[in-house]
Amino acid sequence: MSDRLILLSNDGAQLNANVEMHERGLILHSRSGTDRNRDYRAALELLLSRLDQAQIVYRVYLDSRPVQGVNLSDRELSFDRMSPVGARFDELVRAMNKGSSSRGAWRRLLIETPGTGPARLREVAEGKSNIIRLPATDLRKVLPSHIHKAVQKLLDGGDAPNFAPSRDYDALTSTGIPLAPKKVFGLALEEALGIEAHPRHFSAGWGQICFELLEEAGLWIVPKKEGIARPKPSHVEITAELADLVPTDEERSWIEGNPKIASHLRRERHPGLAKEKRAQFIAEHGRLFCEDCKLDPVKLYGEEAGSACIEMHHHITHVAKMQAGHRTRMEDLKCLCANCHRVLHRKLALGLTVTF
Structure with a gap:
């Protein structure tokens, strides 16, 4: 994103x-x-007014070339912060020309805003802080055709100047070219609604409409690893790997809703059992994690949703072999993430050795 700001008056x-x-x-x-x-003058008064409205603390310094080597504290310009912006402008002009024969020179200024991030500052300065998030009904007006047009514009060297380069995700094209998801969706939104799109108009991330529509249009959203996009897998390779996979009876019953798997889950989730095991595990280890792959779901997904990733596995007496009235002890249970739990049951169904 350019360092240059485009200032628009309130009209x-x-x-x-x-x-x-x-x-x-x-x-x-x-x-x-x-x-x-x-x-x-109009620009300075507008900036001061917008910073005031946003309650952003600022200081103003003379920043002309002859004084740039002087300590910042020695070139701060004083003014009455409670006076109207017009009066403040006149005070600043007098202060910047102090000791000079000139009385009307309007010099280069540095407006320091400690504690305010660049994205927020740009938003306030350009008068875009009042932009509100668009409703889902508007976001869903973005069609695959709008997204394809946005992709092509970016591939042809165009840009979406209101959007910064992506830090966390890439949207990969069918040929594996990484694009910034919010840039793509922002351009598509402009095409669909005929507006100037800004980052505050929508959210990007898993579970958001932006990612949902991008993937429906054929893009593949992948997280970056150290700033590098994960390569898109070959459809041919995936198909070949799955060709010899034969689902087990358990997997078939899971897919078809067979009562056998439902009975398994009802037994395994005896009221209070999983909750008590989780509490005991946290008390012992200080946190909840998968005992196989060591996944820490709370760190990855947050405290409220993360614990749902950890399931209880009966590793002493498997549920299928339990007799009526079987009593389960806490040490009979293992905390596993959903992926490891499914893989473990797969191994058990195939008669493979399971170790922790």
């Missing part, structure tokens, strides 16, 4: 003012000549 007119992001906040470049940054 939508673009200002002729050079404002850019800085590691400490914002830079407002000086005005000179008849055309360079002619809306300097």
